[in-house]
Amino acid sequence: MSIAAIVTDIEGTTSSIAFVKDVLFPYARQHLREFVCAHEAQPDVQQCLQQTQALLLTEGREASSTDELIDALLCWIDEDRKATPLKTLQGMIWQRGYQQGDYQAHMYADATAALRDWSQHLPLYVYSSGSVQAQQLFFAHSCDGDLLPLFSGHFDTRIGAKQDVASYQHIAAELQNEHAVGAGNILFLSDIEAELDAAAGAGLQTVLVCRADVPQTSRHRVVQSFAEIDLALL
Numbered sequence: 001m002s003i004a005a006i007v008t009d010i011e012g013t014t015s016s017i018a019f020v021k022d023v024l025f026p027y028a029r030q031h032l033r034e035f036v037c038a039h040e041a042q043p044d045v046q047q048c049l050q051q052t053q054a055l056l057l058t059e060g061r062e063a064s065s066t067d068e069l070i071d072a073l074l075c076w077i078d079e080d081r082k083a084t085p086l087k088t089l090q091g092m093i094w095q096r097g098y099q100q101g102d103y104q105a106h107m108y109a110d111a112t113a114a115l116r117d118w119s120q121h122l123p124l125y126v127y128s129s130g131s132v133q134a135q136q137l138f139f140a141h142s143c144d145g146d147l148l149p150l151f152s153g154h155f156d157t158r159i160g161a162k163q164d165v166a167s168y169q170h171i172a173a174e175l176q177n178e179h180a181v182g183a184g185n186i187l188f189l190s191d192i193e194a195e196l197d198a199a200a201g202a203g204l205q206t207v208l209v210c211r212a213d214v215p216q217t218s219r220h221r222v223v224q225s226f227a228e229i230d231l232a233l234l
């Protein structure tokens, strides 16, 4: 079936895991307490704190102060929890780092080249656990320049978790509305098999992007570089 739209993951797919784990997460960890304390009165930060408390309550825990909420958020960074309020706050914190030139987002050269090429004839979307703001900052401040104009839109955990079939059903419904594209004509790219399993469960086509160790077997087509993805052959 021909490909009419592409949705890509970021970490481990367009970009290295090391940049996210060794640069972005530590930066957010270092600045989280100071950022939340300085901006606590802001409605968007307030909403993140309320959502954090609500998630703690679902686990039978309760924070009794902003400091305790921040402690919980710091633990979630260490656990790499894909919790929406944490991801939203991380995006807000990373903004200053990008603007100050503290870092630029890593891109694999093959991913940049393919995205530039595909964007000329297909709508491209991002689906990442990083918030939409974090995704936009990432591609606007990449080591290959401003790549944000290549994308038609972004999805984050507000549409659902990346390992849930329902998330991809919602994405397919949005692309059907926007571009009259059916689920079977959407290609999802990721480095995580469980995400691809969920996407395939919603009828999307899938490619596993393995930057390092290629598995012996996979339920998905496997590539090591975007340069190996021939849309005409899918």
Ligand SMILES: CSCCC(=O)C(=O)COP(=O)(O)O
Residues within 6 Å of the ligand: 009, 010, 011, 012, 020, 024, 082, 087, 090, 127, 128, 129, 130, 131, 134, 135, 138, 162
């Ligand atoms: C927008 S860059 C930061 C990505 C992020 O926060 C993360 O947790 C990685 O998620 P992904 O879904 O891109 O693997």
Ligand SMILES: [Mg+2]
Residues within 6 Å of the ligand: 009, 010, 011, 012, 013, 190, 191, 192
């Ligand atoms: Mg990934």
